[in-house]
Amino acid sequence: MITTEIFASELPVSERLSIKRTRFGPNKLKKGAKRISIVSGIHGDELEGQYVIFLLAEWLKKHPEALLGTVDLYPAVNSLGLDAIIRSFPLYEVDLNRTFPGGKEDFLPGQVVHALSEDVKGSDIAIDIHSSNIFLREIPQIRINAEFGKTLIPLAKQLNCDFIWVHGAVTVLEATFSHTMNTLGTKTLVVEMGVGMRVTQEYGRQLLHGILNLMKNEGLIETDETFEQRTPYLAEGGEVMYLNAPRSGLFIPTLEHCAMIQKGDLIGRIVDPLSGSVRASIKSPGDGILFTLREYPVVYEGSLIARILGGVHEEN
Numbered sequence: 001m002i003t004t005e006i007f008a009s010e011l012p013v014s015e016r017l018s019i020k021r022t023r024f025g026p027n028k029l030k031k032g033a034k035r036i037s038i039v040s041g042i043h044g045d046e047l048e049g050q051y052v053i054f055l056l057a058e059w060l061k062k063h064p065e066a067l068l069g070t071v072d073l074y075p076a077v078n079s080l081g082l083d084a085i086i087r088s089f090p091l092y093e094v095d096l097n098r099t100f101p102g103g104k105e106d107f108l109p110g111q112v113v114h115a116l117s118e119d120v121k122g123s124d125i126a127i128d129i130h131s132s133n134i135f136l137r138e139i140p141q142i143r144i145n146a147e148f149g150k151t152l153i154p155l156a157k158q159l160n161c162d163f164i165w166v167h168g169a170v171t172v173l174e175a176t177f178s179h180t181m182n183t184l185g186t187k188t189l190v191v192e193m194g195v196g197m198r199v200t201q202e203y204g205r206q207l208l209h210g211i212l213n214l215m216k217n218e219g220l221i222e223t224d225e226t227f228e229q230r231t232p233y234l235a236e237g238g239e240v241m242y243l244n245a246p247r248s249g250l251f252i253p254t255l256e257h258c259a260m261i262q263k264g265d266l267i268g269r270i271v272d273p274l275s276g277s278v279r280a281s282i283k284s285p286g287d288g289i290l291f292t293l294r295e296y297p298v299v300y301e302g303s304l305i306a307r308i309l310g311g312v313h314e315e316n
């Protein structure tokens with residue numbers, strides 16, 4: 001296990017920006033051995049991925065004999081943001097996941113993303129873990145750009161997530177880590193799960209199993225241990241239904257997250273504590289999977305409450 005600084009820059013007042021990678025590998029790397037990179041913290045307010053990476057590092061330290069390939073861990077890409085729990089790159093206020101590919105002579109955030117993609121380059125597989133924001137909880141899901149669907153869906157199915165969302169090619173996504181790495185030949189999957197500024201232990205363990213499962217199938221580890229691989233729902237161009245709050249108040253969900261729901265099912269209520277009245281009942285406009293649910297209870301008129309994906313089918 002070796003920890004290396006992949007990027008450093010002097011900050012104005014005697015501090016230093018440093019981005020680090022920890023590499024695990026066998027004592028002797030066999031010819032043709034694969035390399036996987038696990039990335040998180042591109043957004044500084046997302047912590048779920050850091051927990052997953054901790055669990056993975058812990059597993060690798062316990063099972064050094066199992067390792068056949070190289071595992072690179074990048075838990076804190078936006079390290080400055082993470083120190084302050086700020087989503088964007090501090091001072092520049094730019095979203096690092098809209099700044100790729102960047103360059104050596106670019107502004108500081110551009111240099112950071114350039115250093116990351118240069119370092120990850122050459123990996124066979126990369127996984128970029130995101131965790132929504134403080135307002136919304138996402139079930140563990142893989143998001144794939146349709147452009148790379150054919151190569152990525154088989155890998156995504158191994159990750160023990162609840163659902164795979166294949167979305168259309170959108171120009172803005174070209175500035176993301178995943179698009180950049182997929183273009184450079186590294187099969188890169190984006191995981192979205194949990195909620196910002198929090199750690200959901202259950203989801204963390206779920207994804208750990210998925211990553212180990214994928215690593216085993218891809219020959220990166222060799223072990224008798226078996227890992228959970230749940231069957232995900234696959235959504236290709238399915239219709240997303242957005243539910244917004246019709247009134248302000250306190251949102252109290254009535255449904256479990258990640259449920260298959262039917263038209264008319266009650267998702268939650270917006271209540272008014274002062275009068276003890278229910279201001280609105282939020283019901284599903286159609287059949288589908290509830291993959292996003294409001295976590296932050298205070299809502300204003302128009303606040304996003306839930307996202308439901310119609311047109312899903314169970315993947316065999």
Ligand SMILES: [Zn+2]
Nearest residue numbers: 043046130131
């Ligand atoms: Zn994110």
